[in-house]
Amino acid sequence: MNLKKSISFLLLLALAATAGGQTARPTQGAARTNALIPVPESVTFKQGRFPLKNRFTIAVTAVQDARLIAACDRVGARLSRHTGLECSTRAQSDSGSADLVVRCGSQVPQFPVLKQDESYSLEVSDRQAVLSAHTTDGAMRGLETFYQLIEADHDGYFLPAVTVHDKPRFPWRGLMIDSGRHFMPVSVIKRQLDGMAAVKLNVLHFHLTEDQGFRIESRKFPKLHEMGSDGLYYTQDEIRDIIAYAADRGIRVVPEFDMPGHSTSWFVGYPSLATLPGPYKIERTWGIMDPAFDPTNEAVYKFIDEFLGEMAALFPDPYLHIGGDESNGEHWSKNPKIQSFMKEKGIKDNVSLQRYFTERVAAIVTKHGKKMIGWDEILSSGLPKGIVVQSWRGQESLAEAAKQGVAGILSSGYYLDHMLSAAQHYAVDPLAADAALTPDQAANILGGEACMWTEYVSEETVDSRIWPRLAAIAERFWSPRSITDVDDVYRRLDLVSLELEELGLTHETRMGRMLRRLTNGKDISALQTLVDVVEPMKIYHRGENHPTNQLSPLTRLVDAARPESLTARSFVALVDGLLSDAPRFKTNNDQLVAMLKEWRDIRPALDVTIATSPLLDDAGPVARDLSDIGAAGLEAVAFLSSAAPPSKEWRTSRLALLEKASKPNSSAVELAIIPGVRQLVIAAAEIPELKNSAHSEWKKRVKLLATEKPASPGK
């Protein structure tokens, strides 16, 4: 799923950057957004506020759906914990005295479906909030907006007076979780569902089978989970529990059973399904593997028919994902029976053979009353109407399919395991601005899904790999295309991060535990300073520099690191401020000096920590680099603020130092502060040339430096 996709992803990023979507540029005349994420379609803040002072009551009028009452109870409990007020929900017709009135137009089926009406309106006056929606799902979206409106100041908690009219831009807004490579327990899945509901996502795409694990109980074919999972699988009761939990939050669950490739774990118990005889073992390493279903064996289709029949009955959603990605055909080419089958049927290559397989499976999916969804590779003319393509290739192939009348969702650009910044994901739009589609064609682009592949993700780290970045992607899927202010989304990510923690997500709380483990319980403060400025290597470079397999524990520095260093982000902002203040270079000077000094002087404490912590045995070079880079940055700031020119040798040696520190190393982390320090060094090195220039010349030249994109570390 991952290795080759990274290439197309990089291309996509390059395009997004060219299109200007990647840079932070406040939307002109943007409305106040407060803590709202995703930003509603229309939000108008007004004078006044509704103070939350006493016991808070929620009244549910009109349709009294049990799901809606439960949703009100949940938001009430959150409000209660957050504000310290007691809270209660009543189902009633008289709503006069309630603090929040929820009016819902009509009851909807127990399980949410694609293109459900999710619109709602919310009106907060100085004495009451009124939420109106056509459906339970719309009301639930509105409840999340209501919750995000709660503010506090000297006078206590309150809701600002506001009018919101809202509905989603795309109907399919998902998160894919790969429980195949690393199993994710039910409790982990449930708290992701809580987080998804908070940011108005509505699809959990559950990647349940992989070379490395078959994660769902089959009562028809028990050797699938018994022999293919190391005992780590979901029982059917647990699956039903997850589906109900998701439905209670207006979230669909779409299961994926990946075939014909990515299927080694199926063959451990049922080797006769495979192209080559076996025996097969659960795969422990990462990559694109050769084992595949034998598409020429009728018994395979009979098996798939029975298996998908069982799964179709278990999962209520109309869509069923059959994978289809990265089947390399290696084993097919080695099987003479398959070769003669292809000759006989006039199938010219393995791509066509996969098409034959996919069309057979599609017929089975249809027979069981489901619509098929699969990765890019499934696209072919012989498929039934109503299928959905999930694109890892990019917007263009998605737009191309849409022109041909095929519905699709975008995942390229939303790979959370690539460890990219929220801004990078935020810049990717499912519908490219230049796609030139008719409205009908554009409607085929249903939305997108973020993907959490788990080669390097454990149940302990998964929250930190998903959140809070997923909230930025969720905004891209829900909010109007015009909402693109990167600084504002980062401001709101800080806030929603707190909300998500209160919901039980552990992306921040896990940090202390991981650092204490790394230091064997000793003082973590020096290590905290280091971990705050490093990021895991991007895309799949981690695997090249620190190879691991399924059995390798994920408890090292790289696992403790956040995907995106907020400290580095703040640092870059300070550097930008300093350089914009040319040629005085006073703005932010004190804060920059304090940060750089901390990094320069951290080394003795870090050395002690590392020396007695075997799990940190790969962290020594990074710790030394941090110290050296801090010193270089301090020198640069000193040159700038005194306008005393550094020597040419200084420039050369300091840039070489940064270059060296950018090289991949076995710790598999990157120092995220390198680009900022490089800007300082280059700016300082310009002093001799600019010394006698006019003020305007300084400004121009240094502004260029400040916006210049330095080479990314580790490339």
Place this chain on the structure above:
Amino acid sequence: MNLKKSISFLLLLALAATAGGQTARPTQGAARTNALIPVPESVTFKQGRFPLKNRFTIAVTAVQDARLIAACDRVGARLSRHTGLECSTRAQSDSGSADLVVRCGSQVPQFPVLKQDESYSLEVSDRQAVLSAHTTDGAMRGLETFYQLIEADHDGYFLPAVTVHDKPRFPWRGLMIDSGRHFMPVSVIKRQLDGMAAVKLNVLHFHLTEDQGFRIESRKFPKLHEMGSDGLYYTQDEIRDIIAYAADRGIRVVPEFDMPGHSTSWFVGYPSLATLPGPYKIERTWGIMDPAFDPTNEAVYKFIDEFLGEMAALFPDPYLHIGGDESNGEHWSKNPKIQSFMKEKGIKDNVSLQRYFTERVAAIVTKHGKKMIGWDEILSSGLPKGIVVQSWRGQESLAEAAKQGVAGILSSGYYLDHMLSAAQHYAVDPLAADAALTPDQAANILGGEACMWTEYVSEETVDSRIWPRLAAIAERFWSPRSITDVDDVYRRLDLVSLELEELGLTHETRMGRMLRRLTNGKDISALQTLVDVVEPMKIYHRGENHPTNQLSPLTRLVDAARPESLTARSFVALVDGLLSDAPRFKTNNDQLVAMLKEWRDIRPALDVTIATSPLLDDAGPVARDLSDIGAAGLEAVAFLSSAAPPSKEWRTSRLALLEKASKPNSSAVELAIIPGVRQLVIAAAEIPELKNSAHSEWKKRVKLLATEKPASPGK
């Protein structure tokens, strides 16, 4: 369960203090204990070590019990996360090459039982560890010891060479969890079971019914859980899941169905069981309530028979707890039918009437093949053989029962909700040293149970109210009576705290989240300083000063505070060191000055935090007190180190300040540093009198001060 018990508990504490068990006094000639908690019966460290360098393998030889293999897998996974090494378990006869060999003599039943053999031996040489046990349960205890032996230094992870022979002192070592007052989800229960297994506890006493909630599904009488639980109850499937999870860790599950009092929630659905007609609502407030079963109604016994029959089939353990505590008889006295019944039967008072009820219930319990356990109040001569009394009254009543041949366990002294120090619990022994029992009588004292009552405990805070203090109690139940070194147990509590966090407990990780909620996401550092030096008010003074009910959120400063401030403990140790250095007063001066300065100077930052955080609206006075106390402490240290005498007025005003700060306030927290500062102030005030004294006189007088127990704050 709680209000009146606090009185007997205070008496017990006073006794323990008198007996000298409460003060830290290193055991003479104590063996090395490393990170082992509970300390084994016999442990001999030797020269050499077994370095953990490569993939770690565990071989299970002889009996190959699935529970044992699973236990090895779990400890292997922990080792792997902790050390970064891969680890695997094999069931095999050839053990030569394995790193850890586990030899288990005989298979045991799936569910552990009382007085199971839990002994084991562990031998670590410089190339292998060998664990031997008679039973799976013994092997599991040994696996925990094995895990706690892992150490790290410059050369990496290793096991020290050691010989351990171990078995428990008491066979019943439990934790009671009250899911009645605040419901504790399955995941919360499971992680407590993980922690319990880590410190070799073997009974989960599950308090499932209370005035405030009926927490278990009854298929015979569904209105019990449907109407008595707010929807917060365990399904029977979940109960089975918990029992299996516990059994996998060698832990019995003993359910409690509290009667005839503490039973309001039963009567919501079945008011005819109660003494007065009803209707009944779920109780929301705390205390001893009047509703009770009608002991004169035959239909009540028929109901109890059917209900306990259902529960007896669900819970495999031979013991079933029927509560019996704190039935106040108020409603009985108001029911004329009951009054005439008593006259007719010659039952002289409500105590005797409860005895009648208990004997009827005991016969039902026996009929269903179970042994009865209940609180102190159940004791009467008419009960069947084999019952167990759980004592909240104290060691003496327990010893008295033991003399009469009745088995018992101690809970008095182990109430975790009293928010006392680990040292206080650690000083309480189930078998009083002066009990004067014959060995046969002493054998009736089966052990003890810590109690986690949940008036002021939520699922978010429960881990921090149980851990790490429970580990000290677990040591009291397991280790020889002679293991009493308080400083050493604190040293090991720090280590096991880390181990427990790695197991998934959240007693430390929850802190950041709670503080971020309290500050609405703003900087938490000032608040962290405050929370580190406060403790929740002791026993039940919280309820008097900050009344709450079941619906009140538990998210305030007092909920964030740890039951025992480790900062205050360190501070007192530093003060002791300073005062022991009379009349120089140089030892620890720098550290004390740094701590006191931090407290004195925290006020502006705390004021800002509090002003904009409505949940902290009760924290202002405590913040001011902290600052004033820090200043007073600094003055005292300055007087001491300069030997310049303070005025009498200074002494009076500073002691008055401390006295005022000790008064209860609505924040319901205590400043745990007050006793230490009081010692400093009093010592400084002695300077004028001692100024011209001999060195020995200084030492004597100040030593007296240093050991003098100041009045506890908040009394």
